[in-house]
Amino acid sequence: MTDRIVLDNVSKFYGEVLGVNRVSLSIPPGITTLVGPNGSGKTTLMNLLTGLVQPSSGSISVLGLSPSNSTGFFREVGYCTQFDSFPRGLTGRQFVLDGLMLHGMSAAEANRLTAEALARVDLGEAAGKRIEGYSKGMRQKIRLAQSIAHHPRVLILDEPLNGLDPMARAESLALFEELGRQGMHVLISSHILDEVDRISDRVVLITGGYLVAEGDIHAVRTEVRDQPMQVLVRCDRPGLLASRMFALDHCVEARLQPDGKGVLLRTGEMAAFYALLNQVAAEGLVRIEAVAPADDDANALYQYLIGSEGSAS
Amino acid sequence: MPVYRHIYRPYSGRLTPAWSRSLVLTRYGLAEAWSSKITIALFTLCFLPVIVSLFGIYLVNNPLARVLLGAQRPQVFTIDAEFFLHDLQAQSWLALALASWVAPRLITFDLADNALPILLSHPISRFTYLLGKFLALFASLSVVTWIPCLLLFAYQGYSSPGAWASAHLGIAGGLFLGAVLWITLLSLLGLALSSWVKLRVVATGVIFAAVFVPAGVGAVVSAVLRTRWGFLLNVPVMMTLLWQRLLDAPGISGADLPTGAILLTLLLVCCVCLGVLNARIRAREVVHG
Amino acid sequence: MPRQNGPTLRERRVHPPWGLWWIQGRRLVRIEVRRNLFSWKAGWIYVLAFTPTLILAIHAGMDARSARDIEGDTEVLARIVQLFYLRLAIFFGCLGIFSRLIRGEMIERSLHFFLLSPVRREVLLLAKFVAGSISALLLFESAIVADFALLYLPFGGMAWTYILNGPGLGQLAAYLGVAALACLGYGSVFLLLSMIFRNPTPAAMVFLLWETINPVLPSLLQKLSIASYLRHLMPVAIAPEGFFALLTVETEPTAAWTATLGLLLLILAVLVYACFRMRTLEIRYTTE
Numbered sequence: 001m002t003d004r005i006v007l008d009n010v011s012k013f014y015g016e017v018l019g020v021n022r023v024s025l026s027i028p029p030g031i032t033t034l035v036g037p038n039g040s041g042k043t044t045l046m047n048l049l050t051g052l053v054q055p056s057s058g059s060i061s062v063l064g065l066s067p068s069n070s071t072g073f074f075r076e077v078g079y080c081t082q083f084d085s086f087p088r089g090l091t092g093r094q095f096v097l098d099g100l101m102l103h104g105m106s107a108a109e110a111n112r113l114t115a116e117a118l119a120r121v122d123l124g125e126a127a128g129k130r131i132e133g134y135s136k137g138m139r140q141k142i143r144l145a146q147s148i149a150h151h152p153r154v155l156i157l158d159e160p161l162n163g164l165d166p167m168a169r170a171e172s173l174a175l176f177e178e179l180g181r182q183g184m185h186v187l188i189s190s191h192i193l194d195e196v197d198r199i200s201d202r203v204v205l206i207t208g209g210y211l212v213a214e215g216d217i218h219a220v221r222t223e224v225r226d227q228p229m230q231v232l233v234r235c236d237r238p239g240l241l242a243s244r245m246f247a248l249d250h251c252v253e254a255r256l257q258p259d260g261k262g263v264l265l266r267t268g269e270m271a272a273f274y275a276l277l278n279q280v281a282a283e284g285l286v287r288i289e290a291v292a293p294a295d296d297d298a299n300a301l302y303q304y305l306i307g308s309e310g311s312a313s
Numbered sequence: 314m315p316v317y318r319h320i321y322r323p324y325s326g327r328l329t330p331a332w333s334r335s336l337v338l339t340r341y342g343l344a345e346a347w348s349s350k351i352t353i354a355l356f357t358l359c360f361l362p363v364i365v366s367l368f369g370i371y372l373v374n375n376p377l378a379r380v381l382l383g384a385q386r387p388q389v390f391t392i393d394a395e396f397f398l399h400d401l402q403a404q405s406w407l408a409l410a411l412a413s414w415v416a417p418r419l420i421t422f423d424l425a426d427n428a429l430p431i432l433l434s435h436p437i438s439r440f441t442y443l444l445g446k447f448l449a450l451f452a453s454l455s456v457v458t459w460i461p462c463l464l465l466f467a468y469q470g471y472s473s474p475g476a477w478a479s480a481h482l483g484i485a486g487g488l489f490l491g492a493v494l495w496i497t498l499l500s501l502l503g504l505a506l507s508s509w510v511k512l513r514v515v516a517t518g519v520i521f522a523a524v525f526v527p528a529g530v531g532a533v534v535s536a537v538l539r540t541r542w543g544f545l546l547n548v549p550v551m552m553t554l555l556w557q558r559l560l561d562a563p564g565i566s567g568a569d570l571p572t573g574a575i576l577l578t579l580l581l582v583c584c585v586c587l588g589v590l591n592a593r594i595r596a597r598e599v600v601h602g
Numbered sequence: 603m604p605r606q607n608g609p610t611l612r613e614r615r616v617h618p619p620w621g622l623w624w625i626q627g628r629r630l631v632r633i634e635v636r637r638n639l640f641s642w643k644a645g646w647i648y649v650l651a652f653t654p655t656l657i658l659a660i661h662a663g664m665d666a667r668s669a670r671d672i673e674g675d676t677e678v679l680a681r682i683v684q685l686f687y688l689r690l691a692i693f694f695g696c697l698g699i700f701s702r703l704i705r706g707e708m709i710e711r712s713l714h715f716f717l718l719s720p721v722r723r724e725v726l727l728l729a730k731f732v733a734g735s736i737s738a739l740l741l742f743e744s745a746i747v748a749d750f751a752l753l754y755l756p757f758g759g760m761a762w763t764y765i766l767n768g769p770g771l772g773q774l775a776a777y778l779g780v781a782a783l784a785c786l787g788y789g790s791v792f793l794l795l796s797m798i799f800r801n802p803t804p805a806a807m808v809f810l811l812w813e814t815i816n817p818v819l820p821s822l823l824q825k826l827s828i829a830s831y832l833r834h835l836m837p838v839a840i841a842p843e844g845f846f847a848l849l850t851v852e853t854e855p856t857a858a859w860t861a862t863l864g865l866l867l868l869i870l871a872v873l874v875y876a877c878f879r880m881r882t883l884e885i886r887y888t889t890e
Contacts, residue, residue, distance in 0.1 A: 085711035087633075087710075521803070522694045532685065537657050537661045538657065
């Protein structure tokens with residue numbers, strides 16, 4: 001059994017409307033963020049991965065399993081959709097339990113896993129109440145609980161942070177991070193790029209149904225050569241550092257920090273930039289406290305690669 | 314001191330008179346209802362009996378056709394109250410099919426998509442809203458009921474020798490009144506049930522069921538309790554009796570009920586429908602402070 | 603949780619996991635029956651099924667002692683079963699119950715929870731069909747039994763003689779059999795229609811028209827109707843009267859077992875096609 005999620009030249013058309021077009025991906029374990037504007041095809045891609053819609057062409061396999069083999073497939077896959085609706089008249093606990101019972105496990109085992117999942121999403125006593133009375137955040141949590149309850153190896157999360165308050169959002173992100181560390185595939189689509197960026201191992205950028213970029217965030221950023229990289233350097237003499245760095249042809253902008261203890265530099269050639277920075281530090285003219293990339297994240301990639309076509313918050 | 318630049322100007326142009334605002338909803342309602350291909354198909358289907366009747370009237374009044382057909386079986390093509398009763402029946406039941414499709418389209422989208430509070434937050438009252446929707450449905454059903462029936466009557470009057478039309482004006486009045494009674498009931502029933510069940514898919518079935526299931530229950534009541542009053546639950550029987558009497562046509566229904574009881578029952582059904590509509594719309598009305 | 607590789611496609615074909623399917627099917631049936639029968643939204647089906655029972659109860663209470671003839675009431679019951687239950691209550695009841703199973707879940711946007719569970723789609727569909735059938739059978743069969751009891755029991759000893767030594771019990775069994783076949787037949791058709799059409803009601807009304815005019819159609823076309831099979835299984839013939847003759851008249855006499863087998867084959871064919879459609883069913887809630 002392979003450990004990858006593979007989409008091979010997958011296209012999906014809804015009549016004459018394009019869902020996704022010729023998407024090929026091979027996703028290893030870890031946390032992958034799916035980024036794109038509204039209507040870019042993120043949910044279609046996730047629905048294709050789980051068999052809720054069928055590809056017009058191409059093939060899909062998740063850990064070597066096809067969605068058409070639902071018995072084996074959904075033992076390994078959990079999908080937390082963004083459809084905010086539930087079967088009528090169920091409590092949160094019943095909802096999770098019903099899902100687990102369909103796996104064919106014993107009632108005792110299903111009850112144990114239900115309690116475990118509810119504890120993981122911190123739903124507390126609300127689990128005994130009917131879902132109709134839940135807040136948006138609680139509904140999000142119960143969906144998450146249902147998708148992780150059977151210990152899947154692949155977790156697909158469509159906008160999992162929607163409706164969650166900051167505390168719940170932080171807890172969810174910690175949970176995703178933990179699951180990713182354990183070797184699980186976690187595929188997240190989210191508009192809250194700042195937050196998912198912190199835990200993502202790689203990013204898939206999609207717009208208008210087309211794949212724009214995919215891979216490790218830093219590697220993708222490096223590939224975006226038409227946008228100079230931004231590096232924030234904290235030091236005691238930012239003016240001097242800026243003047244030295246401008247000796248480099250590829251350094252196109254320097255912006256002093258308001259507190260006078262740093263400078264934001266933009267450069268198109270990272271290797272030469274770091275070589276010169278090392279040289280400046282070795283000369284002892286400038287005491288450097290910290291160096292950090294300033295636009296090496298999903299948010300920046302979104303701005304550079306998708307930009308005005310969509311808007312992420 | 315803050316400086317305010319008074320550049321905002323509220324709208325001061327012409328306003329639609331309050332009495333005609335419901336017509337705006339009617340216009341949009343008609344556009345919504347007729348945007349469906351199935352509405353067009355049903356509408357087309359509704360004219361098949363009219364075309365057959367038109368051909369029948371032509372044959373009866375065509376001298377050559379009368380010679381060819383009339384000599385053998387003259388009674389088949391007699392244009393009289395019974396002929397128009399059958400026309401009215403056919404058009405009325407096709408109107409039920411059209412209403413069951415159109416009525417849910419007029420109201421369930423507003424309810425299911427929570428559009429009603431937005432509509433009612435405009436200077437539109439509950440009554441205006443309902444009147445607008447009612448007129449849209451009533452107009453659609455008129456086109457397939459009393460209008461074609463009266464056109465058939467007019468054609469017969471034009472084609473027949475002598476003063477046929479003036480001698481049979483009662484038929485025209487009966488056709489108009491019978492059809493208007495039926496489509497009023499149908500419009501109110503359709504809108505009330507659609508507002509009650511909210512889901513378009515369910516509403517279509519419920520409208521049919523609301524006509525036929527009570528008819529079945531009425532038949533059970535009549536059979537078990539050996540009474541004729543069970544037919545008061547049977548809308549098809551009641552309407553047939555009413556049409557018969559309005560057109561002064563010979564009886565084709567075995568049941569018998571007093572006209573007063575029929576009218577009272579139909580009035581009761583209309584009142585219940587209005588009550589349901591009022592309750593459903595009021596629940597979503599924005600309180601104007 | 604321990605992990606192990608799943609069986610290969612070949613293994614699955616050779617050794618289908620019947621045990622797992624049975625467990626999943628039972629659990630799905632339990633979930634669906636609970637939703638079909640024990641929710642306030644199901645109230646209308648109870649009303650539909652038990653309205654004649656209520657009328658018969660009123661009748662039994664009102665004039666239990668008045669002179670009535672058992673033959674007359676036998677025909678009344680035959681009319682109730684044939685014209686009310688088969689043509690209206692079971693028809694519209696099954697339309698409501700079976701349309702809800704798939705299309706209703708799509709309208710409520712909750713079908714994906716089932717499609718995302720480790721259950722074969724065919725198992726899911728058949729379990730839903732079984733659950734719908736159990737719900738319909740429980741309601742309509744119990745209503746017919748209650749009607750039968752309320753109609754005959756006021757006759758006292760004469761009724762017991764009619765039921766136990768006369769044709770009564772046979773008639774009851776026949777009514778129950780016919781109602782069961784009607785539930786399964788209409789249920790399968792409406793389940794399929796709800797998968798094909800976003801709004802299955804117009805199609806169901808066309809089907810109702812088809813069922814009504816079926817006796818005047820050619821023999822071959824009559825085979826594509828539920829009512830044509832049921833008509834041959836009715837234990838009491840109803841005198842043809844006007845329009846109702848279309849609903850009651852037996853056009854081509856057929857043996858009961860042939861009619862039953864024919865209907866079961868028709869149901870099987872419809873379910874096989876429904877399973878085929880289920881394999882490729884897509885969740886596109888935005889179009890609902």
